Amino acid sequence: MLNSESSLSAIPAADLNQAIWPKSALRNIAGALEIAGVDCRDLVAEYQSPVYLLDEGDARTRARLFREAYETAGASIVYYAAKAFLATAIARWVTEEGLGIDVASGGELAVALRAGVPGHRIVMHGNNKAMAEIEMALAAGVGRIVIDSFDEIVRVADAATRAGIVQQVLVRVNVGVEAHTHEFIATAHEDQKFGLSVASGDAAEAIRRIVKLPSLFFAGLHSHIGSQIFDASGFDEAARRVAAFTRSLRDDQGVVVREFNLGGGMGIAYVEGDDPLEVAAMAQQICSVVRTECELAGIELPELAFEPGRAIIGPAGVSIYEVGTVKPIELDSGVIRTYVSVDGGMSDNIRTALYSADYSVVLASRVSSAEPMLTRVVGKHCESGDIVVRDAWLPSDIAPGDLLAVAATGAYCRSMSSNYNYLPRPAVISAHDGVTSVVLRRETMDDLLALDPGPDVLAP
Ligand code: LLP
Numbered sequence: 540m541l542n543s544e545s546s547l548s549a550i551p552a553a554d555l556n557q558a559i560w561p562k563s564a565l566r567n568i569a570g571a572l573e574i575a576g577v578d579c580r581d582l583v584a585e586y587q588s589p590v591y592l593l594d595e596g597d598a599r600t601r602a603r604l605f606r607e608a609y610e611t612a613g614a615s616i617v618y619y620a621a622k623a624f625l626a627t628a629i630a631r632w633v634t635e636e637g638l639g640i641d642v643a644s645g646g647e648l649a650v651a652l653r654a655g656v657p658g659h660r661i662v663m664h665g666n667n668k669a670m671a672e673i674e675m676a677l678a679a680g681v682g683r684i685v686i687d688s689f690d691e692i693v694r695v696a697d698a699a700t701r702a703g704i705v706q707q708v709l710v711r712v713n714v715g716v717e718a719h720t721h722e723f724i725a726t727a728h729e730d731q732k733f734g735l736s737v738a739s740g741d742a743a744e745a746i747r748r749i750v751k752l753p754s755l756f757f758a759g760l761h762s763h764i765g766s767q768i769f770d771a772s773g774f775d776e777a778a779r780r781v782a783a784f785t786r787s788l789r790d791d792q793g794v795v796v797r798e799f800n801l802g803g804g805m806g807i808a809y810v811e812g813d814d815p816l817e818v819a820a821m822a823q824q825i826c827s828v829v830r831t832e833c834e835l836a837g838i839e840l841p842e843l844a845f846e847p848g849r850a851i852i853g854p855a856g857v858s859i860y861e862v863g864t865v866k867p868i869e870l871d872s873g874v875i876r877t878y879v880s881v882d883g884g885m886s887d888n889i890r891t892a893l894y895s896a897d898y899s900v901v902l903a904s905r906v907s908s909a910e911p912m913l914t915r916v917v918g919k920h921c922e923s924g925d926i927v928v929r930d931a932w933l934p935s936d937i938a939p940g941d942l943l944a945v946a947a948t949g950a951y952c953r954s955m956s957s958n959y960n961y962l963p964r965p966a967v968i969s970a971h972d973g974v975t976s977v978v979l980r981r982e983t984m985d986d987l988l989a990l991d992p993g994p995d996v997l998a999p
Contacts, residue, residue: 552564552565552566552572554901555572555901556808556811556899558808558813559808559809559810559811559813559854559899559946559947560574560854560857560899560946560947561574561575561594561597561854561855561856561857562594562596562597562600563575563576563594563596563597564594564857566906569905570905570906571903571904571905572857572901572903572904572942572944574592574594574857574970575594575595575596575597575970575971575972575973576970576971576972576973576974577592577970577973577974577975579592579859579903579904579942579944580904580942582859582968582970582975583859583861583942585975586966586968586975586977586981587965587966587981588859588860588861588882588883588942588965589858589859589860589861589881589882589883589887589965590858590859590965590966590967590968590981591856591857591858591859591887591948591949591952591953591965591966591967591968592856592857592858592859592968592969592970593852593855593856593949593967593968593969593970593978594855594856594969594970594971595632595855595969595970595971595976596971596972597854597855598629598632598633598851598852598855598856598949599632599635599636601818601850601851601852601854601855602619602632602633602636602637602638602851603636603637604818604819605617605638605805605818605822605845605847605850605851606636606637606638608818608819608821608822608823609822609826609843609845611819611822611823612819612822612823612825612826612827613826613829613830613840613843614822614826614842614843614844614845615798615842615843615844616638616639616660616842616844617637617638617639617844617845617846617847618638618639618640618641618660618661618662618800618844618845618846619633619638619639619640619641619846619847619848619851619852620641620803620846620847620848620849621640621641621642621643621647621650621651621848622641622643622647622848622951622954623848623849623851623852623853623949623950623951623954624848624852624856624949624950624951624952624953624954624967625640625642625647625650625651625954626650626967626978626979627650627653627654628654628969628976628978629852629978630650630651630653630654630655630656631654631655633851634654634655634656634660639656639660639661639662639682640656640660640661640662641661641662641664641803641846641848642661642662642663642664643663643664643665644665644672645669645671645672645675645676648661648663648672648675648676648679648681649675652679657680658679658680658681658682659680659681659682660682661676661679661681661682662681662682662683662684662685662709662800662844662846663676663681663683663684663685664685664687664711665685665687666687666688666732666733667687667688668684668687668691668694670694670698673694673695673698674698674702677698677699677702677704677706678702682707683707683708683709683758683798683800684706684707684708684709685708685709685710685711685761685800686708686709686710686711686735686745686749687711687733687734687735688735689735689741689744689745689748692745692748692749692752692755695708695755696749696752696754696755697754699754699755700753700754704754705753705754705755705756706754706755706756707756707758708749708755708756708757708758709758709759709760709761709798709800710735710742710745710746710749710757710759710760710761711733711734711735711760711761711762711763712734712735712736712737712742712760712761712762712781712784713728713729713731713733713734713735713736713737713742714729714737714762714764714776714777714780714781714784715727715728715729715736715737715738715780716729716762716764716773716776716777716780717729717731717764717765717773718764718765718768718772718773718774718777718804719765719766719767719768720767720768720769720806721769721770723764723765723768723772723773723776725776733763734761734762737780737784742760742784743784743787743788743791743792746788746792746794747792750792750794757794758797758798759796759797759798759799759800759841759842760781760784760785760796760798760799760800761799761800761801761802762777762780762781762799762800762801762802763801763802763803763804763846764777764802764804765804766803766804766806766849767804767806767807767849768804768805768806768815769806769813769814769815769816770815770816770821771816771821771824771825771828773804774801774824774825774828775824775825775828777801778799778801778825778828778829778832779828779832781799781801781829781832782829782832782833782835782836782838783832783836785799785833785836785838785841786836786837786838789838795839796838796841797841797842798841798842798843798844799829799841799842799843799844800843800844800845800846801825801829801843801844801845802845802846803845803846803847803848803849803850804847805818805821805847805849805850806849806850807849807850807853807854807947807950808854808947809896809897809898809899809946809947810897810898810899811899815850818850825845826843829843848950849950849951851950852949852950853947853948853949853950853951854946854947854949855949856947856948856949856950856952856967857944857945857946857947857948857949858883858887858888858944858945858948858952858965859903859942859943859944860881860882860883860916860927860942860943860944860945861881861882861940861941861942861943862879862880862881862937862938862939862940862941862942862943863880863881863882863919863939864878864879864880864939865877865878865879865880865937865938865939866878866879866880874913875912875913876913876914876915877912877913877914877915877933877935877937878914878915878917879914879915879916879917879933879937879943880917880918880919881916881917881918881919881927881943882919883918883919883927883962883965884917884918884919884920884925884927884962885918885920885922885924885925885926885927885957885959886918886920886956886957886958886959886960886962886964887952887953887956887962887964887965888927888945888948888952888956889952889955889956889957890951890952890955891926891927891928891929892922892924892925892926893955895929897928897929898927898928898945898946898947898948899928899931899945899946899947900916900927900928900931900933900943900944900945900946901933901943901944901946902933902934902937902941902942902943903941903942903943903944904941904942905941907934907936907937908934909934909935909936909937910934910935911932911933911934911935912932912933912934912935912937913930913931913932914928914930914931914932914933914937915928915929915930915931916928916931916933916943916945919960919962920959920960920962921960927945928945953965953967953979958982958987961987963981963982963983963984963986963987964979964981964982965981966978966979966980966981967979
């Protein structure tokens with residue numbers, strides 16, 4: 540390591556809130572951000588900027604914490620939601636920590652299989668699975684396929700008949716609960732593309748059809764109510780409705796629901812003031828409500844499954860960028876906002892542009908005692924909405940060549956990245972005890988040109 544400074548001589552870092560940054564994040568004696576023993580300046584020297592850095596120990600600890608907390612609370616299995624971010628290394632980490640994997644496409648399934656995840660530890664999602672994806676899932680022996688529409692019942696049943704197997708399926712139910720952070724909205728119908736509505740009778744009808752098909756085995760219900768959820772109230776309402784529906788299935792159709800998969804959505808802290816419920820407390824609360832609701836409904840408690848994604852990989856990851864330009868702009872109010880342009884942007888983190896997401900950012904390559912100034916950290920794309928961090932206080936001596944780190948970018952950043960403006964996607968590097976490994980290498984110009992067959996004929 541070029542700049543290696545002993546972590547033992549680290550200085551306390553007031554700007555690295557432990558609730559937001561990876562657990563190992565600190566400032567070494569040079570004042571540089573160090574994660575899992577890796578100095579961000581060394582990281583950039585070796586892998587270029589921008590780069591995503593994942594703290595392997597942090598991700599594994601969170602995976603283990605989730606599994607233990609939910610199992611202790613009564614769940615049978617915790618699946619890692621691959622959409623948050625997947626590569627074979629991640630699949631290996633989470634399976635070694637005892638989790639299964641939730642995949643939402645043939646591509647995610649291919650990565651999980653390549654990593655050696657056994658089919659029976661995989662649950663397959665998607666509201667419009669292609670026949671090729673269904674066949675791939677059946678060939679892989681996935682434990683559960685989650686049925687999301689009437690069309691799909693026939694498709695999966697036919698494919699299973701052709702494959703000569705009986706496939707266990709869950710039905711994704713739409714219970715009319717939509718949750719986000721502290722709020723949830725409960726309605727009779729939810730106006731969205733996922734699942735089959737309980738209120739309209741579609742979910743009951745789907746199950747009526749499934750149980751008649753010899754190539755399908757109805758294993759249970761799936762409900763996912765939202766994302767970045769900070770408390771259990773939305774889950775409580777969903778559990779109440781799922782339990783009531785389960786009872787009606789028993790009473791009306793004589794059907795037994797063996798499993799409730801209550802999805803993911805557990806929130807994380809991105810900025811000061813974000814206060815998600817602690818993992819074990821959330822697990823206990825959700826599972827005890829499910830138990831109570833099942834008792835009240837007079838039904839046996841089904842096996843419980845969950846699918847967290849963001850909460851496992853999000854806080855373990857940071858993005859490192861290099862500052863290219865610094866441009867103060869005087870606003871109409873007279874306030875100066877300084878635009879700090881970095882060498883990435885909406886192609887490696889679309890969440891700010893897409894969801895107005897908030898992030899925490901720090902000067903990573905050094906400490907500064909300069910007065911803080913109001914900045915907007917922006918990318919290098921040809922679009923004014925290309926914002927990484929909308930409002931950030933950064934030292935006023937910030938200059939080209941400085942490195943910035945953005946926290947909690949492990950989830951839904953690389954997985955939602957693009958090549959807009961033909962930018963190569965950054966590498967994803969994991970760090971553990973001062974040693975780095977390539978999770979995904981940086982794209983090259985050759986990668987970018989590889990899909991283009993080139994001009995037919997070059998003019999003489
Ligand atoms: N299970 C199902 C069926 C899901 O649809 C999702 C997320 C999860 C599990 C995992 O949710 P998590 O624990 O990661 O919140 N791109 C958005 C998030 C979309 C989540 C979609 N489904 C974002 O960047 O905030």
